[in-house]
Amino acid sequence: MDICLFAGTANVPLARAVAERLGVGLGDALVRRFADGELHVLIRESVRGRDVYLVQPTSPPADEHILELLFLADACRRAGASRVTAVVPYFGYARHDRRASGREPVGARLVADLFSAAGLSRVVALDLHSAALEGFFSTPLEHLSAAPLLSEAARPWISERSVVVAPDLGAAKLADRHARLLRLPVAVVHKTRLSGEDVRVHAITGDVRGRSPLLIDDMISTGGTIEAAVNALLSAGCAPDIAVVATHALFVGPAVVQLSALPVLRFIVTNSVAAAACPALPIELVRLEGLLAEAIRLLHDGRSLEALLAHGEAASPPR
Structure with a gap:
């Protein structure tokens, strides 16, 4: 056959x-x-x-x-x-x-x-x-x-001060998988979604002060969750070298505009969906x-x- x-x-x-x-x-x-x-x-x-x-x-x-x-x-x-x-x-x-x-x-x-x-x-x-x-x-x-592939792509950018961060409770299990692969601690951002684009952060569980966050999510859609998480991490005193890792890079609606305004050094994503041209974002593509x-x-x-x-x-x- x-x-x-x-x-x-x-x-x-x-x-x-x-x-x-x-x-x-x-x-x-x-x-x-x-x-x-x-x-x-x-x-x-x-x-x-x-x-x-x-x-x-x-x-x-x-x-x-x-x-x-x-x-x-x-x-x-x-x-x-x-x-x-x-x-x-x-x-x-x-x-x-x-x-x-x-x-x-x-x-x-x-x-x-x-x-x-x-x-x-x-x-x-x-x-x-x-x-x-x-x-x-x-x-x-x-x-x-795709966690093993994405973690390998992120490995050159981590240090002993890095911390894996889930931008919401829904991503906690995926973040934990990355943390085990990279042998890093985990923090979780607690959020409430107000609309399809707007998110409010209530608290952060875990130590992020002075640490370099590696934000982990399954997808980036409008970018609202990532934006809220990054702002919350900066307010909590994290180091300014932030990276975002996500399997599915949809980048719809205001995503590119919102994300390009954030101090994110790199977005590590896969080609699960057809990649749109996003010259404003520092994207590293992991092939599936x-x-x-x-x-x-x-x-x-x-x-x-x-x-x-x-x-x-x-x-x-x-x-």
Whole structure:
């Protein structure tokens, strides 16, 4: 059973790099819109009996990229693919994991159900916003982590005065993983979100005075959480050499303007989503194709992914 790799339009360069690592060509698929805006997907090669992997982060615009993935999955299933696995480096609607008030949908659960309805055999995701999302999927889910790769990229910039900082309680577990990899202490910023862009910090747990913060989060969206955390750390007397590490660099809305005004020396992020040009920010890009190609290779061969999983023991990162 041969590997067959297709890409949606969300991050074609990443899909192409993964295919190159695997030594296969990127599959021939047409993904376009009709004049009325409706989506048209056509698989232009045989997938009958093949092990198909669809590389598609559901990044902004999330609705369009989710529908592309669903159409690709359905097309491959109907064309006789033996297995269809979605490789979703960034999972949109991950923050819609509960109802903040009484009359809201649980968007993450609905999207997970749509993945199952499309006939996917398995989903591979990376650093989900909450580990609890794993329980939303009836389709088997492999939850990978980029923490080993990101920690290695951050290692040259740390010192004995460094401290890993979670910008909110939701990032505490991810920050703890980085702290164990780097053998550093941890601090946590306690915040309240006032709106999609505005955040208020209440307190900081842990010693940050005179220390160099390494802020850890799963994503940077509008930059509001990072901005509030940086200002709180500076007020608490931290050293001015601040670094930010995040898996998913969305940089939407006012993010670039807000973040470029902060005294952050570097942003270490991955290529899980298509990188926008941000010359105003000192960005160091960590590439994921080695990790994703290794996960695909292990799945195809029926071997364990334990060393790559978010809850597994940290191992040397694939390169």
